[in-house]
Amino acid sequence: MFGHDEELERIRHLLEAVIYNTSAFQQENRDRFARIEHELHHLLHPKKRLSTIHIKFRKGHKPMAVPAVLTQVGQTVTAVVTGSDQFGNPWTGAIPTPTFTSDDTSSAVVSFDPSTGVVTAVANGTANITASLTTAENKSLTDTEAVIVNIPVEAPVLSAIRVDFQ
Numbered sequence: 001m002f003g004h005d006e007e008l009e010r011i012r013h014l015l016e017a018v019i020y021n022t023s024a025f026q027q028e029n030r031d032r033f034a035r036i037e038h039e040l041h042h043l044l045h046p047k048k049r050l051s052t053i054h055i056k057f058r059k060g061h062k063p064m065a066v067p068a069v070l071t072q073v074g075q076t077v078t079a080v081v082t083g084s085d086q087f088g089n090p091w092t093g094a095i096p097t098p099t100f101t102s103d104d105t106s107s108a109v110v111s112f113d114p115s116t117g118v119v120t121a122v123a124n125g126t127a128n129i130t131a132s133l134t135t136a137e138n139k140s141l142t143d144t145e146a147v148i149v150n151i152p153v154e155a156p157v158l159s160a161i162r163v164d165f166q
Contacts, residue, residue: 012013048085050095050135055079055145057119067146070110070121077147079117100130109149121149 055066057077068077081098083091102112102119109125112118119129131146 023055027120029132029143036057048087049137050083050091050093050141051086052084052137053095053098053131053133053141053143054084055129055131055143055162056082057145057147067148068119069148069150071150071152073121073123073151076123077119079119079131081143081150096135098133103128110147118126119147121151124149
């Protein structure tokens with residue numbers, strides 16, 4: 001067999017190998033666990049992203065139901081855009097400036113100012129207002145809502161009767 005000194009030297013080499021391999025194993029596992037922890041963090045706490053937009057109409061500061069219904073010539077509402085994140089929660093961050101358009105390009109039903117979102121009733125009918133924007137992630141988002149102009153037509157009132165006996 002081995003002598004006492006040789007046996008101690010052999011044990012020392014074995015211990016060094018175990019310590020070295022254990023240390024390397026631990027570092028490798030630390031790196032793996034760090035990557036797993038990083039991935040889990042992103043799965044459990046994903047970055048919120050603007051994923052949908054919604055056109056809302058307001059009369060002054062008061063919200064209106066969608067579709068907006070205007071009942072007088074000259075009545076106005078303002079189109080504004082709100083958003084939701086990928087979980088359906090209200091978006092609390094900044095929303096990129098939308099581009100507004102109207103399908104009533106001749107202004108037969110409404111006049112529309114795309115720079116302010118102001119919609120003004122002109123005549124009975126329906127106009128669709130569309131908002132489009134591009135998110136910070138370069139995702140295009142669009143929403144379209146209707147504005148219904150329903151100006152009551154007054155029934156004619158009989159104000160005089162003329163009887164002609166000829």
